[in-house]
Amino acid sequence: MTMAPDLSIAADDAGQPAVAGTQAFGKFMRVLQLVADAEQPPNVAALMRATGFPRPTVHRIVAGLVAERMLVEDAATHGLALGPRLIQLAARSWGRSDLRLAAMDALKRLRDITGETVHLAVPNGRSMVFIEKLESPAAVRMSSRIGTSVPLHVTAVGKAYLAALPASERAALLKGLPLPRHTAHTLTERAAFEAELAATQAAGWSTDREEHENGVYCFGAAVRGADGRPVAAISVTTLVFRQKDDPAQAYVAPLLAACAAVAERIAEVPALSKAELL
Numbered sequence: 001m002t003m004a005p006d007l008s009i010a011a012d013d014a015g016q017p018a019v020a021g022t023q024a025f026g027k028f029m030r031v032l033q034l035v036a037d038a039e040q041p042p043n044v045a046a047l048m049r050a051t052g053f054p055r056p057t058v059h060r061i062v063a064g065l066v067a068e069r070m071l072v073e074d075a076a077t078h079g080l081a082l083g084p085r086l087i088q089l090a091a092r093s094w095g096r097s098d099l100r101l102a103a104m105d106a107l108k109r110l111r112d113i114t115g116e117t118v119h120l121a122v123p124n125g126r127s128m129v130f131i132e133k134l135e136s137p138a139a140v141r142m143s144s145r146i147g148t149s150v151p152l153h154v155t156a157v158g159k160a161y162l163a164a165l166p167a168s169e170r171a172a173l174l175k176g177l178p179l180p181r182h183t184a185h186t187l188t189e190r191a192a193f194e195a196e197l198a199a200t201q202a203a204g205w206s207t208d209r210e211e212h213e214n215g216v217y218c219f220g221a222a223v224r225g226a227d228g229r230p231v232a233a234i235s236v237t238t239l240v241f242r243q244k245d246d247p248a249q250a251y252v253a254p255l256l257a258a259c260a261a262v263a264e265r266i267a268e269v270p271a272l273s274k275a276e277l278l
Helices: 022-037 044-051 055-067 084-095 098-114 156-164 167-174 190-203 247-268
Strands: 071-073 080-082 117-124 127-134 149-151 206-209 216-224 230-239
Touching: 022 044, 022 055, 022 080, 044 055, 055 071, 098 117, 098 127, 098 230, 098 247, 117 156, 127 156, 149 156, 156 167, 156 190, 156 206, 156 216, 156 230, 167 190, 216 247, 230 247
Parallel strands: none
Antiparallel strands: 071 080, 117 127, 117 230, 127 149, 206 216, 216 230
16 A cells, blocks of 8 residues: 655744655755855765764765755865855845845945945844855955854844844844854853843944954944844954954944945835845
């Protein structure tokens, strides 16, 4: 007798219904994300170590992704990189990113005024994702990349977004949020981090004081949608050794002006603040 496929819906760890096939798809996505985030093209062995998946599972996932041109494998080193099909899909999504396009003029002005690297980030679960980056003209540049996910608790964009949320939503997101250490400056105590968010909410802007990367100092602020809710955040990133003497005027004032300009643009097109970006 032929058995019908099991299409039952189970509850995931967060208590939400899990669609059949989600676990397998999640494994594929994890491998893709690891390849995308790697500084050097990883091989199967590196992916096994990073994921904890058995070798046959990793081989099967990699073979499937290569067959669909989502990944490409170097014949000599066996290193894996993002493939042309994935890049094509990303390019189409990139071209349709209305929020990014709406923010571009303000981001360029902010970069030119401050002389520093600026980022536009949107929330994605318990992280923020950079959807735009404009490099500083200075000789020393940032290692961040568009598409990179960064933690909420150690980044200026993450803290700005959290602080701008309604109190109940912020509390729900903070519940169980891990606070791993990235540098000696990272806030890992929950009480200290919540005090930081309260200060950020009162000031209207945030800082990352070498909490994510040593030597890197960031200022961030939220971009609010037509309903007043945060939909994104913008940051100005500088290096400690070249930080200007009056950061409030040099970085924060133009940052807040940029956020206000983007919010004004969003108000003209309300759908921008309601779009499910990620």
